[in-house]
Amino acid sequence: MQEGEDLSGYRDKALRGISLPGLGLSIRTAALTGTLPKPIIWPEPSSVIAKNMPVTIWCQGTFESLEYQLHKEGSQIPWDRQYPLLIKNKAKFSTQFMTMDYAGRYHCRYSSPAGWSELSDPLELVMTDPQDQSNTTIESGTGSASQPRDHTVENLIRITLAALVLATLGILLFEALHSQKRAKDSIRRYHTPQTEDWEDSSWN
Structure with a gap:
């Protein structure tokens, strides 16, 4: 996902996820083919979050999902684990205060009786600091910044x-x-x- 991209596309994918090819596969079919549908990941309210503001990362899999994991690039272990919500085919990973630690690139995956799915497409989470007079955007936990506007x-x-x-x-x-x-x-x-x-x- 590009910086500042409108997340309506992500939401549309999520809403249409059940009807996407592959997401209607049964666990038996998935076990026979050895594959599971790739999960869909999207941010809420946006992929660009101001410092100390809340943000949620959603991950959508199948209705047979048992557990969801959030992976951050650069981390050797899962960043977070969540069980599915009542609707079963998605989970959310939330923080009330956006900080440098949460800025970076994320993937998610889910487990089912057939095993673990592949990782989702990457999601770039960006933090901005309204107090920063240099008008720079912090793009990752390394503290790198973009060029001035x-x-x-x-x-x-x-x-x-x-x-x-x-x-x-x-x-x-x-x-x-x-x-x-x-x-x-x-x-x-x-x-x-x-x-x-x-x-x-x-x-x-």
């Missing part, structure tokens, strides 16, 4: 707004000067006829 678009927006403000001020200044000129012309036209009338009356 590109502010090009933000700078272009600021420049555009500044240009609009300057253009508005220019228009207002032009209208003010034009109004002042019109006022002077009106005063001049007002006084000119009075002078001519005085000159005409003096000749009489």
Whole structure:
């Protein structure tokens, strides 16, 4: 899963999981073929979690599942174990406070009377720190960080707004000067006829 990816796709897979090819296999068929359907893994609410916020990892298998394991890459032992929920074909792994220890790549698997399934596709869990002023994203428990955000678009927006403000001020200044000129012309036209009338009356 890519960073920041919308998890609706994961949820859709989970909701359609029972109808996916292979997930309807019986334990007898799975035992005969030697394979079990690959489990589906997805995060809730997202794969990108702010520091100290809750997060849940879901793992979906079959209705014959007996136990679920969560594996984190780099760990020699299962990260966590859970029994299926009442609906039997899924389990959840939760933490109330996201920390650096939980950031990383995860897989899950489940056991059934036919044995253990293969590992699920990887799920990358990312932690962000709102207090970090450098705008970096912590991607794993090693503390590595991504490059600072590109502010090009933000700078272009600021420049555009500044240009609009300057253009508005220019228009207002032009209208003010034009109004002042019109006022002077009106005063001049007002006084000119009075002078001519005085000159005409003096000749009489």
